[in-house]
Amino acid sequence: MTYRADIQGTRxxxxxxxxxxxxxxPERSGDALAGLAAEGPVERIAAQRCLADVALSDxxxxxxxxxxxxxxxxxxxxxxxxxxxxxSALTVGGFRDWLLDPATDATExxxxxxxxxxxxxxxxxxxxxxxxxxxxAARIEVVTRYRSTIGLRGRLSTRxxxxxxxxxxxxxxxxxxxxxxxxxxxAVIGVNPATDTLPDYIRICEVLEAIxxxxxxxxxxxxLGHVTTALAAMEAGAPVDLVFQSVAGSGKANxxxxxxxxxxxxxxDAVRALGRAPQGANLMYFETGQGAALxxxxxxGMDQQTMEARAYAVARRYDPLLVNxxxxxxxPEYLADGKQIIRAGLEDHFCGKLLGLxxxxxxxxxxxxxxxxxxxxxLLTALAAAGVNFVITVPGADDIMLNYQSLSxxxxxxxxxxxxxPPAPEFAAWMEANGIGTGEAALPALGEALGRLRxxxx
Amino acid sequence: xxxxxxxxxEEIRALTEARLTxxxxxxxxxxxxxxxxxxxxxxxxxxxxxxxxEAALSAALGRSGLAHRTVTSLAGTRETFxxxxxxxxxxxxxxxxxxxxxxxxxxxxxxxxxxxxTAVMLNGVAFVATLxxxxxxxxxxxxxxxxxxxxxxxxxxxxxxxxxxxxxxxALGERPGLSAxxxxxxxxxxxxxxxxxxxxxxxxxxxxxxxxxxxAASDQACRLILAMRRTGQSGVALSQSLAAGARLAAPDDQA
Numbered sequence: 248m249t250y251r252a253d254i255q256g257t258r259x260x261x262x263x264x265x266x267x268x269x270x271x272x273p274e275r276s277g278d279a280l281a282g283l284a285a286e287g288p289v290e291r292i293a294a295q296r297c298l299a300d301v302a303l304s305d306x307x308x309x310x311x312x313x314x315x316x317x318x319x320x321x322x323x324x325x326x327x328x329x330x331x332x333x334x335s336a337l338t339v340g341g342f343r344d345w346l347l348d349p350a351t352d353a354t355e356x357x358x359x360x361x362x363x364x365x366x367x368x369x370x371x372x373x374x375x376x377x378x379x380x381x382x383x384a385a386r387i388e389v390v391t392r393y394r395s396t397i398g399l400r401g402r403l404s405t406r407x408x409x410x411x412x413x414x415x416x417x418x419x420x421x422x423x424x425x426x427x428x429x430x431x432x433x434a435v436i437g438v439n440p441a442t443d444t445l446p447d448y449i450r451i452c453e454v455l456e457a458i459x460x461x462x463x464x465x466x467x468x469x470x471l472g473h474v475t476t477a478l479a480a481m482e483a484g485a486p487v488d489l490v491f492q493s494v495a496g497s498g499k500a501n502x503x504x505x506x507x508x509x510x511x512x513x514x515x516d517a518v519r520a521l522g523r524a525p526q527g528a529n530l531m532y533f534e535t536g537q538g539a540a541l542x543x544x545x546x547x548g549m550d551q552q553t554m555e556a557r558a559y560a561v562a563r564r565y566d567p568l569l570v571n572x573x574x575x576x577x578x579p580e581y582l583a584d585g586k587q588i589i590r591a592g593l594e595d596h597f598c599g600k601l602l603g604l605x606x607x608x609x610x611x612x613x614x615x616x617x618x619x620x621x622x623x624x625x626l627l628t629a630l631a632a633a634g635v636n637f638v639i640t641v642p643g644a645d646d647i648m649l650n651y652q653s654l655s656x657x658x659x660x661x662x663x664x665x666x667x668x669p670p671a672p673e674f675a676a677w678m679e680a681n682g683i684g685t686g687e688a689a690l691p692a693l694g695e696a697l698g699r700l701r702x703x704x705x
Numbered sequence: 706x707x708x709x710x711x712x713x714x715e716e717i718r719a720l721t722e723a724r725l726t727x728x729x730x731x732x733x734x735x736x737x738x739x740x741x742x743x744x745x746x747x748x749x750x751x752x753x754x755x756x757x758x759e760a761a762l763s764a765a766l767g768r769s770g771l772a773h774r775t776v777t778s779l780a781g782t783r784e785t786f787x788x789x790x791x792x793x794x795x796x797x798x799x800x801x802x803x804x805x806x807x808x809x810x811x812x813x814x815x816x817x818x819x820x821x822x823t824a825v826m827l828n829g830v831a832f833v834a835t836l837x838x839x840x841x842x843x844x845x846x847x848x849x850x851x852x853x854x855x856x857x858x859x860x861x862x863x864x865x866x867x868x869x870x871x872x873x874x875x876a877l878g879e880r881p882g883l884s885a886x887x888x889x890x891x892x893x894x895x896x897x898x899x900x901x902x903x904x905x906x907x908x909x910x911x912x913x914x915x916x917x918x919x920x921a922a923s924d925q926a927c928r929l930i931l932a933m934r935r936t937g938q939s940g941v942a943l944s945q946s947l948a949a950g951a952r953l954a955a956p957d958d959q960a
Contacts, residue, residue: 276788279788280788280789280790280791409723411721411723412722415720415721417712417720417721418720418721418723421717421720421721421723421725422721422723422725425723425725425726428726428730429726429730429731579787579788580787580788580789580790583787583788613880614746614749614750614753614880614881614882614883614886615753615787615820615880615881619746620742620743620746641723642723642724642725642726643723643724643725643726643734643738643742644724644742645723645724645742645745645883645884647721647722647723647882647884650880650882650883652746652883655724655734656726657726657732657733657734660731660732660733661733684730684731685731693712693717693725693726693727694711694712694713694714694716694717695710695711695712697712697717698710698711698712
């Protein structure tokens with residue numbers, strides 16, 4: 248079906264819904280790289296006006312137009328007509344107005360999550376300004392639980408990310424302790440391993456387990472290795488709290504990550520069977536990011552933001568504890584500068600929340616992007632206003648393994664002080680008991696804390 | 706490891722380069738730490754945005770007895786290069802034609818800016834000159850060094866094909882990290898194709914004053930090139946066949 252808009256005598260035509268979504272996307276380098284972007288600002292707005300008039304129900308067909316794509320099948324399976332009913336007669340523009348209407352109750356917005364498809368969420372986000380994305384997301388509370396309760400209104404959790412270039416046990420422990428002494432890590436203490444070998448995965452799990460148990464921290468840990476490595480580690484009896492995987496919005500893109508839904512199903516069952524978590528806990532952790540599908544040449548002509556929203560269909564199959572977009576990590580060929588990274592971070596958070604996910608953001612950039620720490624300050628402040636569940640934090644904002652800049656432990660402190668966003672209640676109680684954030688710290692300084700820690704032999 | 710009393714600041718620094726907090730917590734980083742971070746980022750940005758100083762490189766290559774040619778990828782400018790990696794991998798038809806009389810050669814040596822011209826200016830010429838010497842000692846011809854502006858790794862494939870070179874070595878600046886903006890990366894590909902997969906390349910990374918030295922990197926590159934020419938493979942296939950028993954000969958094993 249062809250979509251058309253006329254602006255001052257010029258007719259703009261869009262050959263498919265997929266094309267219309269791409270042309271309506273706010274400017275970003277990845278869509279230009281893919282040859283999908285609007286030719287200029289006027290065509291973009293023509294597409295947005297056209298998109299605003301499309302019925303939400305039009306998105307219930309196969310928008311990707313790829314036969315047998317497992318993510319498309321999953322999206323179709325997940326769609327709940329009863330949840331969709333309150334908005335089923337609306338257009339994309341009408342849906343935006345409904346989301347922003349003060350008469351729409353917050354529980355009504357949460358209630359449509361299982362009726363909304365990723366393409367609907369992406370479509371409405373494309374005609375929403377930053378403040379719209381913030382205002383609506385701020386009304387959606389998505390709470391998940393393990394040893395800590397994450398996502399409660401008015402709180403901000405953090406992932407403590409103690410990566411080390413050689414996965415050295417004490418190097419990892421030092422960064423993790425530094426974060427804990429700053430009050431970081433109530434969402435998770437999560438390490439991206441430099442290698443993806445099973446012995447290293449198990450050793451890092453044991454290091455994090457030692458820290459968690461010896462300091463009695465009410466949190467969970469995660470080694471962000473491949474799901475198959477996690478499965479092997481669980482089989483070998485490793486203390487695995489959470490299973491992690493990067494996921495994307497098409498079957499081909501997930502194949503590029505070496506992952507299928509069957510594998511994720513198996514890992515989800517396996518981690519539940521370990522019985523380490525309290526009853527009813529959320530057990531999975533996913534990362535995503537705009538541009539992942541394009542970089543795997545698996546975007547099938549769909550724009551990168553819509554592909555990103557499709558990845559959330561994969562994530563929500565598993566009622567995860569944590570999901571975060573790694574928004575600026577992929578580089579300037581996908582998100583060129585601070586403006587594009589800020590916009591993408593707000594979109595991803597909004598779409599994730601609208602689809603019912605416990606959305607966090609790795610607020611970050613690489614050195615070849617036109618971005619700096621000040622852009623991260625702005626995005627953090629905006630996302631805190633939007634009620635982001637958690638953010639990633641590393642020592643001094645410098646990830647020495649992945650070679651990019653994220654937030655520092657200090658940055659979370661800035662938001663706590665400025666906007667009043669305490670961490671998860673269980674973790675806040677642990678901090679108080681140990682004097683963290685006061686002058687009366689019961690936990691020792693860094694060198695002493697490492698000295699006291701009993702780590703597994705390397 | 707059992708619990709000890711206190712790990713000293715020096716021991717901690719030996720364990721990790723992480724920007725840990727040693728002073729007061731619960732407040733913003735102090736002015737010094739903030740400006741140190743800003744300087745590291747400024748240096749990384751400067752390395753990304755810098756261009757090759759062709760006059761200096763030309764003079765240094767000349768002192769090493771190496772001829773050179775210059776090419777620019779289709780990216781043309783730094784801004785385009787950073788946003789459009791696909792254009793940084795391709796040469797114009799005219800540029801390819803102009804390289805036809807630069808070959809044939811056994812090995813094409815390409816020195817490209819990549820994402821850090823700083824790295825190339827520091828160690829690029831020393832690396833290609835050392836490697837050229839090693840290869841000459843093995844009886845291999847190298848042709849003129851190709852200085853490549855706005856160059857990604859795959860630009861070397863088209864250069865080698867245009868020159869009629871069987872193996873191509875591309876040395877270029879790696880994406881700067883906050884703590885190191887001067888790392889040179891080397892990518893070696895045997896019989897490159899129009900669309901060479903990255904899995905068909907062998908890589909040597911982190912060549913810099915505080916990392917791998919130029920001599921060691923040149924030795925490793927030379928051994929890889931000889932193994933490629935012996936087995937006809939490069940990249941993952943070469944690594945696998947070497948692991949399966951084919952011996953990676955040291956240069957002095959060759960007749």
